[in-house]
Amino acid sequence: MNPKARAWDLGYAAGWRLVRALPQRWAIRMFDIAADRAARDGGPHQLRRNLARVLSTVPEEVPDNLVHASLRSYARYWREAFRLPSMNPVRLAEIIESSATGLEHIHEAVERGRGAVLALPHSGNWDMAGVWLVQRVGSPTVVAERLNPESLFRRFVRFRESLGFEIVPLTGAAIPPFEQLIARLRQGRIVGLLGERDLSGTGVPVTFFGEPARMPAGPARLAIDTGAPLLPVHCWFTPEGWGFRVGTPIDTACGVQHATQALADRFAAGIAEHPADWHMLQPVWTADFTAGQLARGHARRNTPH
Template structure:
């Protein structure tokens, strides 16, 4: 975590960086505590804990009638935001990485199901489930600040190349579903603000690699803006940037039959 934060704030002295990492850990712990409280909350209590912002952007995306692909970094309590959306809009899908031990994963998945969240396991074939939900005009939430399956493409992030999954963009280009960047930020009162940024309505051109790259750069620029503003709430424990520089790809391949996505 501290290494990732150093890339975000390279000018920050070591002692301050360690304090920042400690605040990050504290917020991360609070987010998990809040998650385990959610199943015992009614809609009123859930609404009191989370204030929406940018609902007009979500409405504009939903109005397309093609479902919505919500993309987010691991910030704040993304689980709380997902539960709130499910309470308001019906069942939503969330793609997740299978964590260890398996017993914990099954317990967390069961809690998500109780919150009207359909768990989509992170896999090469997960795109099928995502597309199926989009055809049902559902919302699908994808965290895309980690290339867990190592199937992504290199993009600059805070000035240095690293790999990100392009699956959400590939699916949006294929289905016509809008992409909504979203963030769930903890405020000074230990409540949350769920922010929906303006959606991306992608139109395929004859230059597919350029379509993918342009959309990815827009999404990552939005991620950078929020992470820079709230570095103590970007909860990524694994190194985002490799020790050795990433070699840029010459082209982005055409979308495969099953596009890979990230958690």
């Protein structure tokens, strides 16, 4: 293991052990200080570029206070992630349900025995949505990107399994992840997927905030192949808790491309309402990828499967 990877692994290990042992006010202060430092000199350039699309402006015109608020929101996500194993899941579910909307769409899907595909952007604390599912519906199945080093990946798997999630690795499993997700949906289970960032380079072309981007085909493909409803979900932070909205099912009758575009539009509406809580520090739009990255994505899309 190279020293940098080892340092990341040790850092996350320390986070889960130490942060949850701190008094709440100390933990808040520590993570806010880290966010404030990250916001110096304009904050991360890619975050600013992404927020510029949301605001229909140029990166230089994105308000510094929005970048600052976004980084504090991102820091809050990690603070809560480190503290979640010691938090009361029953109480968390009660708090989430007290302000959540659209939960009937999930209950209706489960009652019909078809399961449901929940598609979310990287907004707010999506792990909290999973905690609610575990307490009120059943264990959700989620996909995990394989991290380097392997020990860090296993650490994240153990964390989410401790919350009650079933984890399917994106790569490296004996059974392809798509087949595993299909099987869970046919059992009437819930599948949750983060859906606005294309990790494979083989995603569906969409228009997102007026510019070309690619998004994963998985959510729409799973819904079409199983008959499970495709439900867009948006999470955000409130001063005292969490916002959680489940939208009406996406129409999948016209195919993957149409459904993925509809999903992109729903994501955009939620992000526009809560831009500070969209934790996207990586490229999303086609214009932000290098020529080499675009070429590799093109090669994958044209490789026979």
